[in-house]
Amino acid sequence: MNYNFDTAIERAGTSCVKYDLRENLFGKADVIPMWVADMDFETPDFIRTAVIDRALHPVYGYTFRDSDYYKHIINWLDKNHQWNVDKDSIIFCPGVVPALNFAVLAFTKPNDKIIIQPPVYFPFFGAVKSNNRELVNNQLIKTDNGYVIDYELLEEQAKDAAMLILCNPHNPVGRAWKKEELEKIASICLKNNVLVLSDEIHADLVLPGFKHEIFAKLSPEVAAITITTHAPSKTFNLAGLSTSSVIISNPGLREIFKKFVDNLHIGMGNIFGMVASNAAYENGNEWRLQLVDYLNGNVNYVENFIKNNIPAIRVLRPEATYMIWLDFSAFGLSDADLKKKIIFEVGLGLNAGTDFGPGGEGCMRLNIACQRKTVEIAMHNLKEVFSKISIETTL
Numbered sequence: 041m042n043y044n045f046d047t048a049i050e051r052a053g054t055s056c057v058k059y060d061l062r063e064n065l066f067g068k069a070d071v072i073p074m075w076v077a078d079m080d081f082e083t084p085d086f087i088r089t090a091v092i093d094r095a096l097h098p099v100y101g102y103t104f105r106d107s108d109y110y111k112h113i114i115n116w117l118d119k120n121h122q123w124n125v126d127k128d129s130i131i132f133c134p135g136v137v138p139a140l141n142f143a144v145l146a147f148t149k150p151n152d153k154i155i156i157q158p159p160v161y162f163p164f165f166g167a168v169k170s171n172n173r174e175l176v177n178n179q180l181i182k183t184d185n186g187y188v189i190d191y192e193l194l195e196e197q198a199k200d201a202a203m204l205i206l207c208n209p210h211n212p213v214g215r216a217w218k219k220e221e222l223e224k225i226a227s228i229c230l231k232n233n234v235l236v237l238s239d240e241i242h243a244d245l246v247l248p249g250f251k252h253e254i255f256a257k258l259s260p261e262v263a264a265i266t267i268t269t270h271a272p273s274k275t276f277n278l279a280g281l282s283t284s285s286v287i288i289s290n291p292g293l294r295e296i297f298k299k300f301v302d303n304l305h306i307g308m309g310n311i312f313g314m315v316a317s318n319a320a321y322e323n324g325n326e327w328r329l330q331l332v333d334y335l336n337g338n339v340n341y342v343e344n345f346i347k348n349n350i351p352a353i354r355v356l357r358p359e360a361t362y363m364i365w366l367d368f369s370a371f372g373l374s375d376a377d378l379k380k381k382i383i384f385e386v387g388l389g390l391n392a393g394t395d396f397g398p399g400g401e402g403c404m405r406l407n408i409a410c411q412r413k414t415v416e417i418a419m420h421n422l423k424e425v426f427s428k429i430s431i432e433t434t435l
């Protein structure tokens with residue numbers, strides 16, 4: 041079956057963050073919203089049908105995550121990532137960001153040092169700072185070939201750190217970290233007793249030519265220091281159903297985390313999240329493959345368009361995720377001016393690079409999980425404004 045990703049869906053008016061909060065966030069209600077990480081595509085029909093079927097049952101009382109729920113996750117991880125996980129290692133959480141915060145609280149103490157790798161998904165900062173832990177920035181290095189890890193700095197920082205929060209694949213710079221890169225991180229963390237919280241929510245959205253490497257799969261020793269987060273929400277557009285997994289193979293760490301979650305009484309989750317997760321993992325691989333193909337087409341479009349029309353913008357081609365990191369530094373604009381230009385002259389709602397911490401200066405994050413037509417309009421609007429700015433005079 042061929043799925044259609046070209047049909048536009050009216051999302052405005054559904055209490056939808058991406059559309060209905062534009063005025064609040066950008067000060068302009070009609071920007072083309074290419075920011076928060078969800079997709080403008082319809083959630084696949086086999087998921088909607090499963091949710092509707094369950095909704096037709098007239099009682100929405102207490103439920104539990106049954107053995108089918110775990111079976112589908114286990115099968116998915118096995119088939120798509122060759123990762124063998126047992127049922128006991130999987131702990132339900134109502135979202136990855138909550139899970140990151142729970143893990144910080146459960147496994148570290150106030151004032152402990154926690155390393156993150158900016159520019160990175162901004163709730164990582166909150167998970168450290170709002171919980172009164174000390175933030176340690178292992179800033180990524182921008183090279184002519186994309187972003188790489190500063191191992192030398194990491195080696196130093198790991199000496200007295202309690203945890204590293206790894207974004208694997210990395211949002212916003214789009215890296216699908218290679219096995220060799222992860223092995224270097226793992227060896228530093230093992231040597232220094234640093235726990236690794238590996239956020240793998242984008243694992244199923246790796247673009248052609250690249251592969252997702254599960255951090256915990258590197259070795260049994262690495263698995264023993266790793267807490268992994270995974271979810272169907274990005275891949276199948278289910279963020280509104282609050283369903284994710286924390287996977288911990290080390291029984292000692294798992295018990296600590298389970299106790300934490302049990303105390304909060306959040307282990308039940310919502311009925312529809314469970315039903316949707318089952319349907320996604322049972323029937324969703326073909327849809328996912330076609331989605332990735334479509335996303336890759338959008339990435340190609342952006343890359344070619346910018347190369348041919350506004351070459352001063354640097355496109356950091358993503359290896360994974362549906363985010364494109366665009367570097368506008370060549371224009372020499374301040375971050376405030378860049379933001380204003382993008383919103384009020386180009387008419388786009390993007391995430392400012394500076395929201396992702398140090399290293400985000402001069403950059404913007406573009407979400408291309410939308411109809412190709414929208415991407416085309418966005419690119420033409422961008423050209424209208426940026427092709428007229430002379431780089432020589434502004435530098």
Ligand SMILES: Cc1ncc(COP(=O)(O)O)c(C=O)c1O
Binds near residue numbers: 241279
């Ligand atoms: C790396 C990363 N982790 C977590 C999330 C959000 O997870 P959740 O909605 O399950 O809290 C996102 C969403 O963009 C993300 O990019």
